[in-house]
Amino acid sequence: MHAPIPHALGLLCAATTLVGAMMVITRKVVVHAVLYLVVTLLALAVVLALLGAPFAAALEVIIYAGAIMVLFVFVVMMLNLGQADSARESEWMRPRAWLGPALLAALLCAELLYALPSLLAPLPPPFAGPATETPLPPAPPLFRLGVHDVGLSLFGPYVLMVELVSFLLLAGLVSAFHIGRRRAEER
Amino acid sequence: MTRASLALVVLGPFALLGLATVLTWVERRLLGLWQDRHGPNRVGPGGLFQPVADGTKILFKQDWIPPFADRSVFILAPVIGMMTVLLSFGVIPLTDTLWIAGNLNVGLLFILGMMGLGVYAVVLAGWASNSKYALLGGMRAAAQMISYEVFMGLSLLGVVMLAGSFNLRTIVSAQAGLWFIVPQGLGFCVFLLAGLAETHRLPFDLPEGENELGAGFHTEYSGMKFGMFFIAEYAGIVLISALIATLYLGGWRGPWLAPALWFALKTGVVVVFFILLRAALPRLRYDQLMALGWKVLLPLSLLNVMATATVLMLRATP
Amino acid sequence: MLDTLRTVFLTFLHSFHRRATVQYPEQQPYLPPRYRGRIILSRDPDGAERCVACNLCAVACPVDCISLQKTEADGRWYPQYFRINFSRCIFCGFCEEACPTYAIQLTPDFEMSEYARPNLVYEKEDLLISGVGKYPDYSFYHVTGIPIPGKDRGASERERPPVDLHSLLP
Numbered sequence: 274m275h276a277p278i279p280h281a282l283g284l285l286c287a288a289t290t291l292v293g294a295m296m297v298i299t300r301k302v303v304v305h306a307v308l309y310l311v312v313t314l315l316a317l318a319v320v321l322a323l324l325g326a327p328f329a330a331a332l333e334v335i336i337y338a339g340a341i342m343v344l345f346v347f348v349v350m351m352l353n354l355g356q357a358d359s360a361r362e363s364e365w366m367r368p369r370a371w372l373g374p375a376l377l378a379a380l381l382c383a384e385l386l387y388a389l390p391s392l393l394a395p396l397p398p399p400f401a402g403p404a405t406e407t408p409l410p411p412a413p414p415l416f417r418l419g420v421h422d423v424g425l426s427l428f429g430p431y432v433l434m435v436e437l438v439s440f441l442l443l444a445g446l447v448s449a450f451h452i453g454r455r456r457a458e459e460r
Numbered sequence: 461m462t463r464a465s466l467a468l469v470v471l472g473p474f475a476l477l478g479l480a481t482v483l484t485w486v487e488r489r490l491l492g493l494w495q496d497r498h499g500p501n502r503v504g505p506g507g508l509f510q511p512v513a514d515g516t517k518i519l520f521k522q523d524w525i526p527p528f529a530d531r532s533v534f535i536l537a538p539v540i541g542m543m544t545v546l547l548s549f550g551v552i553p554l555t556d557t558l559w560i561a562g563n564l565n566v567g568l569l570f571i572l573g574m575m576g577l578g579v580y581a582v583v584l585a586g587w588a589s590n591s592k593y594a595l596l597g598g599m600r601a602a603a604q605m606i607s608y609e610v611f612m613g614l615s616l617l618g619v620v621m622l623a624g625s626f627n628l629r630t631i632v633s634a635q636a637g638l639w640f641i642v643p644q645g646l647g648f649c650v651f652l653l654a655g656l657a658e659t660h661r662l663p664f665d666l667p668e669g670e671n672e673l674g675a676g677f678h679t680e681y682s683g684m685k686f687g688m689f690f691i692a693e694y695a696g697i698v699l700i701s702a703l704i705a706t707l708y709l710g711g712w713r714g715p716w717l718a719p720a721l722w723f724a725l726k727t728g729v730v731v732v733f734f735i736l737l738r739a740a741l742p743r744l745r746y747d748q749l750m751a752l753g754w755k756v757l758l759p760l761s762l763l764n765v766m767a768t769a770t771v772l773m774l775r776a777t778p
Numbered sequence: 779m780l781d782t783l784r785t786v787f788l789t790f791l792h793s794f795h796r797r798a799t800v801q802y803p804e805q806q807p808y809l810p811p812r813y814r815g816r817i818i819l820s821r822d823p824d825g826a827e828r829c830v831a832c833n834l835c836a837v838a839c840p841v842d843c844i845s846l847q848k849t850e851a852d853g854r855w856y857p858q859y860f861r862i863n864f865s866r867c868i869f870c871g872f873c874e875e876a877c878p879t880y881a882i883q884l885t886p887d888f889e890m891s892e893y894a895r896p897n898l899v900y901e902k903e904d905l906l907i908s909g910v911g912k913y914p915d916y917s918f919y920h921v922t923g924i925p926i927p928g929k930d931r932g933a934s935e936r937e938r939p940p941v942d943l944h945s946l947l948p
Binding site for chain 1: 530532533536564565566569570572573574575576577579580583584586587588595598599602603605606609613626
């Protein structure tokens with residue numbers, strides 16, 4: 274991504290992601306928090322698309338923003354949280370409660386910032402980004418991870434993982450069915 | 461980006477809104493036809509200006525936000541509904557050359573994603589209204605639309621496998637010899653039903669359910685915010701019809717007529733069929749809807765995927 | 779499944795059916811002569827009012843929308859005022875049935891919308907027509923025994939002259 278406009282777009286989306294994430298943890302109303310999470314996910318999808326992974330971006334939108342977060346909203350709607358709940362929650366958010374985790378997270382963040390330049394600098398030719406001095410005219414500026422590549426890698430080197438995950442999902446499905454059936458019999 | 465597609469970007473949304481508005485009149489006239497009555501035929505020639513009258517009325521209505529509603533989300537919900545539908549149109553190729561982003565390599569996924577986000581409009585409207593009917597409508601909508609999104613995606617996989625691409629333009633080009641409705645008849649049926657459920661049209665309009673929920677998720681909406689939901693619903697019908705025309709009916713392909721005309725014709729036929737379904741079929745009960753989805757459509761769409769894959773495999777390995 | 783398709787097809791066939799709607803203002807529906815619409819007060823063939831202010835219509839009216847007051851002139855009874863509140867009237871026709879003189883009649887006309895409710899209260903001038911309505915030849919004072927100026931006792935139709943009690947002739 275050499276052009277300045279996509280670069281600025283990427284920065285904008287990254288900033289949106291960060292701001293959205295901040296808003297998620299500071300909102301009092303749960304649905305608002307969930308909505309900011311959706312915004313974060315969408316911005317992340319745009320970042321992914323700009324980085325050359327449109328398939329991942331589409332999946333991010335469909336599965337995370339479109340399905341899972343809707344389920345979150347659904348559950349929140351069912352729970353009917355009110356004033357009492359938010360009051361109780363603010364009770365939990367004493368400095369004593371969040372100071373320790375915040376320190377640890379700050380430590381992690383510092384590590385990440387320290388490690389980031391070394392991660393960015395040496396990229397192999399197919400992943401060459403704006404950092405490389407000599408751009409390769411015939412090849413696209415960034416490796417585009419299309420649907421085809423994802424499918425090939427899923428059913429090529431990662432086929433075992435796919436099968437394991439499908440086992441896990443099947444187990445989840447069966448147990449959900451089991452729980453649902455038990456309820457029906459008790460009635 | 462050609463000049464035509466640039467014009468499409470600028471004028472497209474307005475054209476679509478106009479089309480959706482006119483569609484309200486078309487639907488009422490057609491429902492009238494099938495119920496042996498006339499429908500609105502007073503304003504203008506044949507009642508053609510009825511949508512203008514309706515639009516004027518709805519624009520000048522009081523834009524009322526109930527004091528018990530969650531203000532920001534209440535305003536946001538119809539905006540989401542409108543935007544997701546309008547954005548989805550961007551990747552649909554009108555003709556071989558006339559499109560905004562018809563060549564997007566994940567075009568179909570983009571549409572699915574926008575439909576997934578479209579659920580928020582209904583769910584958030586139901587939640588933000590803070591009233592029981594709206595909430596019930598929103599919950600129904602969430603369950604219904606998430607469920608049917610699954611079958612919609614699965615039914616589309618057959619088309620994707622045959623065309624070998626998510627790119628809508630490539631999909632249309634792949635239908636040069638044979639429209640996909642022939643090899644993908646099963647997928648077409650599932651997609652049609654899922655499309656009905658996604659746009660919550662009759663017979664799947666449970667989120668609205670006038671006689672049980674009093675208009676469901678938009679019970680508390682009035683004025684132009686209601687108008688946006690209304691127009692978004694009709695634009696959604698056009699979207700699903702255009703998708704069906706693109707994916708199963710060969711898009712702009714056809715003899716004699718101009719490509720754009722063919723596309724409009726096919727979309728129009730599907731729209732009319734949607735309206736016919738509304739005129740003919742009663743609303744399903746909620747458990748019937750869910751049972752139809754998970755017990756009939758899901759196995760059918762899986763079967764479709766498996767059959768398509770098998771045929772493709774057999775054809776690839778002689 | 780087949781039933782559903784059949785339903786859709788049958789509904790589609792309705793596009794070739796005749797439409798049941800009557801395009802009302804342009805296309806007037808046929809109303810039979812005895813249609814129960816707007817109420818009028820008729821006159822007898824001589825042009826005099828038929829109503830004798832007997833109050834039977836007011837009594838018969840189930841919604842009490844008729845109000846009148848009797849007055850007398852030259853031996854004939856008249857309504858001093860005759861008022862029908864059409865915002866209450868249910869067009870049941872009981873008044874017509876109760877009327878002994880065919881004065882009050884219902885007509886095949888229903889286009890009487892008003893913007894203001896008081897405009898629906900019709901006075902005698904509004905109700906009286908200059909015709910005989912559904913009974914062209916009937917005149918109450920010509921068949922009743924009541925004497926009026928120009929018609930003495932016994933001069934009515936099918937009425938013999940009164941018996942002179944002072945003579946003993948048969």
